[in-house]
Amino acid sequence: xxxxxxxxxxxxxxxxxxxxxxxxxxxxxxxxxxxxxxxxxxxxxxxxxxxxxxxxxxxxxxxxxxxxxxxxxxxxxxxxxxxxxxxxxxxxxx
Amino acid sequence: xxxxxxxxxxxxxxxxxxxxxxxxxxxxxxxxxxxxxxxxxxxxxxxxxxxxxxxxxxxxxxxxxxxxxxxxxxxxxxxxxxxxxxxxxxxxxx
DNA sequence: TATATTTGGTTTATATTATAAACTAGTTTA
DNA sequence: TAAACTAGTTTATAATATAAACCAAATATA
Numbered sequence: 001x002x003x004x005x006x007x008x009x010x011x012x013x014x015x016x017x018x019x020x021x022x023x024x025x026x027x028x029x030x031x032x033x034x035x036x037x038x039x040x041x042x043x044x045x046x047x048x049x050x051x052x053x054x055x056x057x058x059x060x061x062x063x064x065x066x067x068x069x070x071x072x073x074x075x076x077x078x079x080x081x082x083x084x085x086x087x088x089x090x091x092x093x094x
Numbered sequence: 095x096x097x098x099x100x101x102x103x104x105x106x107x108x109x110x111x112x113x114x115x116x117x118x119x120x121x122x123x124x125x126x127x128x129x130x131x132x133x134x135x136x137x138x139x140x141x142x143x144x145x146x147x148x149x150x151x152x153x154x155x156x157x158x159x160x161x162x163x164x165x166x167x168x169x170x171x172x173x174x175x176x177x178x179x180x181x182x183x184x185x186x187x188x
Numbered sequence: 189t190a191t192a193t194t195t196g197g198t199t200t201a202t203a204t205t206a207t208a209a210a211c212t213a214g215t216t217t218a
Numbered sequence: 219t220a221a222a223c224t225a226g227t228t229t230a231t232a233a234t235a236t237a238a239a240c241c242a243a244a245t246a247t248a
Contacts (some may be wrong), residue, residue: 001130002113002131007205010105010106021095036095038207040225041209041210041226042207042208042230066224067224088182123193124197132236133236136236154197160244
């Protein structure tokens with residue numbers, strides 16, 4: 001009847017992060033922060049959770065002397081997102 | 095960009111409860127428990143939250159000598175559910 | 189006819205999660 | 219050189235979900 005919703009995705013901020021990353025090749029921390037309107041601290045924590053789960057990959061470098069955190073969805077993340085969307089449909093008719 | 099998701103609905107069990115109640119005139123506690131596979135304790139707590147928010151109305155009576163808790167979605171609850179579904183679409187393309 | 193079990197829940201305690209606040213480390217500007 | 223800003227991370231706290239324990243009454247069992 002009701003499918004279990006991946007708890008890693010069933011949260012507003014992480015879902016927004018993944019939603020963004022589904023539609024771009026990669027995205028900077030600051031870009032994600034701006035689009036999601038999240039605080040830096042919250043975003044940092046949630047990005048780390050997605051990284052630990054291997055839903056995204058994170059590369060740190062520098063740009064114009066400033067630290068730069070670049071995020072990219074993984075194949076595993078993409079699959080999880082798609083499954084999540086499919087499972088959601090057991091709760092709401094679309 | 096990303097709409098705020100009603101935190102009262104953006105949780106697996108409460109969303110399932112509301113999803114059920116969207117499609118029936120009313121439903122018994124035990125029926126909801128069976129369909130959602132929730133524990134009685136968890137269900138009791140979440141039904142109360144939905145009641146406090148006036149998303150559902152709850153009537154207690156007796157049936158075959160046993161307590162009977164009947165739940166029904168309110169107009170406010172129906173509207174909230176519809177808004178939630180609409181807002182979700184800012185996260186996932188359907 | 190005790191007593192054990194089941195029904196239909198509620199209450200309370202605990203574990204998990206999200207979030208904000210505080211902090212780090214370095215850069216730019218005045 | 220000191221203040222303010224960038225780009226984050228870490229830690230503490232608040233909120234939430236969940237399970238475990240409990241309750242009252244009904245029914246089954248010995």
